[in-house]
Amino acid sequence: MTTSVTSQDALQLVVAVHRLVRSLRQSAPMRRLQPTQLLVLAELSSHGPMRIGEIAVRALCSQPTATTVVTGLESSGLVRREADPADGRATIVVLTAAGRETVLSLAHGEAELLSERLSRLSGEERERIRSVTPLLRRLADPEVR
Incomplete structure (x- = not known):
């Protein structure tokens, strides 16, 4: 049996996921990062060092916005710029140890809040949520087929 998903179904899922993530982030004890800053840190944590242009693509923002975000993260000691080993004229952005710890701390804090909510x-x-998690992970990948 094939069940089609309507645009309305997809919209409802998008809204629910956004509301969940937003409520976890607003409830988390460490809220000093803007959403784009957190996204950049998470991308660097997951995919390693990258150029500003790639950060802009992954964070779904303009290159000037990515530059501004990286500058702020750099001034906070969460990232640093280094010469790109593939092209010495270019720079790459690298997550620092403090940046990695920040990502882990925020993720663990949000996971604790979610765990508390799941316990209710x-x-x-809870089993239904566990079973859908791999599917959500796949859907989060823009390359999903």
Whole structure:
């Protein structure tokens, strides 16, 4: 049996996921980063050093915005710029140890909050959430087929 997904279904999922993430971030004890800053740190943590242009693509922002975000993160000691080993004229942005710790701390804080909320669900509901997690991870990848 094939079940089609309507645009309305997709919209409802997008809204629900955004609301969940937003409520976790607003409730987390460490809220000193803007969403784009956190996204840049997470991308650097997941994919390693990259040029500003790639950061802009991954963070879905303009290159000037990515530059501004990186400058702010750099002044906070969370990233640093280094010469690109592939092209000495270019620079890459590298996550510092403080940046990595910040990403982990924020992620663990949000995970603790989510765990607390999940504990309020029934066992069956928790199992449904666990079973859909790999699918959400796949959908988060723009390359999903």
